[in-house]
Amino acid sequence: MNQLRPLIPLLVTAGILIGGNGLQGTFIALRALDEGFSTSLIGLVGTGYNIGFAIGCIYVTRVIRAIGHIRAFSALAAIASAAALAMALLIDPVSWFILRLISGLCFAGLFAVMESWLNAKVTNATRARTLSIYRFVDLGSVTLAQYMIPSVGIDGFALFAIISMALTLSLVPISFADKSSPALPEAIRFDVRALWNISPLATAGCIAIGLSNSAFRALGPIYGKGIGMSVTSIATFMSVGILAGVVLQYPLGHYSDRLDRRLMILVSSGGAMIACLFIGLFARDQLIYNYLGIFFFGAFAMPLYSLCSAHANDHAQEGQHALVSAGTLFFWSVGATFGPMVASVLIDHLGAESLFLYLAFIFFLFMLYTLNRMATRRAVPVEKRHGRFRSLLRTSIFFNKLATPPDEREP
CATH class of the missing domain: 1.20.1250.20 (MFS general substrate transporter like domains)
Known part of the structure; x- marks a missing residue:
C-alpha cells in the first residue's frame, strides 16, 4: 500500500x-x-x-x-x-x-x-x-x-x-x-495514412466503434425517454451498458491471444449486432428486455476497441506502436464525430428504436469488412505478435503506454 x-x-x-x-x-x-x-x-x-x-x-x-x-x-x-x-x-x-x-x-x-x-x-x-x-x-x-x-x-x-x-x-x-514534476512526454506523431497501411481492419474498426458507441453514449438517454423509461430507469440502462463492458474483455482477449485475433473481432461484432437487433425489434417498452439487451450490447461492443488496437499492434513494426496508439484513438474520435449526428436524424424520422437498428447496421458492415480482410490477408502467427491483448480506455493517447508492461515497450 x-x-x-x-x-x-x-x-x-x-x-x-x-x-x-x-x-x-x-x-x-x-x-x-x-x-x-x-x-x-x-x-x-x-x-x-x-x-x-x-x-x-x-x-x-x-x-x-x-x-x-x-x-x-x-x-x-x-x-x-x-x-x-x-x-x-x-x-x-x-x-x-x-x-x-x-x-x-x-x-x-x-x-x-x-x-x-x-x-x-x-x-x-x-x-x-x-x-x-x-x-x-x-x-x-x-x-x-x-x-x-x-x-x-x-x-x-x-x-x-x-x-x-x-x-x-x-x-x-x-x-x-x-512536489516532483514528471518529465515532459515525448511528442506524439499523428500519421493517419500510416495506420491505414499498418492495418486497414483496425482503422475501419476504430471508425465503426466511434460511429456506434458514441451514438449509444450520446443518444441512449433519448432512446430511453422515447420508449417511456423513467429517469432512474435511464440511469440504470446506461449503467448496465457501461458495466457490462468488463464481462467479456478478458475472455475475448484471452482467446484473441491464442487464435486469429480477427475471429474474436468477428464474434464481438456479431454479438453486438444481435443485441442491437434484439433491442430495436423486440424490447420496445419491456424494461427487463432492454436491460438484458443492453447488457449483451455492452459485453460484446465495449471490448472491440481493445481488440482492434491489439490487431493493429500485431502488424506494427518496431517504433510504430506509439503511432498506433495515437492513430486508433484519433480514428475512434473521427467516427464518434459523425455517429450521434447520423443516429439522431434516424431517430427524428423513424423513432427511438431506430437507434439500435442503426448500431446493428454498423456492426453488420464491419463484420463483412472483417470477413473480407480475413480472406485477403493472412493472420499474424502467435509467436510473431508484438505483445498481448490489453483492455484499454479511450481516454487519452497515454493510456496504452500506461497499460503496456516495460518488457513489451519499444526501445
Whole structure:
C-alpha cells in the first residue's frame, strides 16, 4: 500500500473527472430534450464534444510540453468548469455545440495530462494494481454519476453546478500530490495514412466503434425517454451498458491471444449486432428486455476497441506502436464525430428504436469488412505478435503506454 500512496491523489482526480464527464454526457442529452431541442440538434451537440476531443488528441502533447503538467491541467479544468456553467446561462443549440466542443477539447487534455503523469509515477511493482484500481475507479465513478441525475433532477441549475464543482475540485487532490514534476512526454506523431497501411481492419474498426458507441453514449438517454423509461430507469440502462463492458474483455482477449485475433473481432461484432437487433425489434417498452439487451450490447461492443488496437499492434513494426496508439484513438474520435449526428436524424424520422437498428447496421458492415480482410490477408502467427491483448480506455493517447508492461515497450 505504501507504494501506491503517491498515486492516490491522481486516482482520486481520475474518479472525479471520469464521473463528471459521464454525468455530463447523460445529463446534457436529457436536459436538451427537456428544453425542446430536436433529436437531430441533440446529436449535433454530442458531435461538438467529439470534434473537440479529436482536436485535443492532436494538440495536447504540445500544450503539456510547452507549459508543463500542472499548468496545463489547471487551465483546462478551469475552462471545462466555466463551459459547464455557461451551458446553464446560454440555453440554445449553437451555444451548447460550441461549449461541448470546448468541453471535449478540455477533457482530451485533462485525461492526457493525468495519464501521462500517472505513467511517470507508476513503477513495475505497482503497474498491475494501479491499472486494476484505475478500471474500478472508471466504472464506479461513471455508474454512481448516472444516479445523481434522478437524485437531483434535470431541471434548474443544480446539475450544471455539480458538474462545474466536480471539475474544479479535481484540482484539489492533484495539488496534494508530491512536489516532483514528471518529465515532459515525448511528442506524439499523428500519421493517419500510416495506420491505414499498418492495418486497414483496425482503422475501419476504430471508425465503426466511434460511429456506434458514441451514438449509444450520446443518444441512449433519448432512446430511453422515447420508449417511456423513467429517469432512474435511464440511469440504470446506461449503467448496465457501461458495466457490462468488463464481462467479456478478458475472455475475448484471452482467446484473441491464442487464435486469429480477427475471429474474436468477428464474434464481438456479431454479438453486438444481435443485441442491437434484439433491442430495436423486440424490447420496445419491456424494461427487463432492454436491460438484458443492453447488457449483451455492452459485453460484446465495449471490448472491440481493445481488440482492434491489439490487431493493429500485431502488424506494427518496431517504433510504430506509439503511432498506433495515437492513430486508433484519433480514428475512434473521427467516427464518434459523425455517429450521434447520423443516429439522431434516424431517430427524428423513424423513432427511438431506430437507434439500435442503426448500431446493428454498423456492426453488420464491419463484420463483412472483417470477413473480407480475413480472406485477403493472412493472420499474424502467435509467436510473431508484438505483445498481448490489453483492455484499454479511450481516454487519452497515454493510456496504452500506461497499460503496456516495460518488457513489451519499444526501445
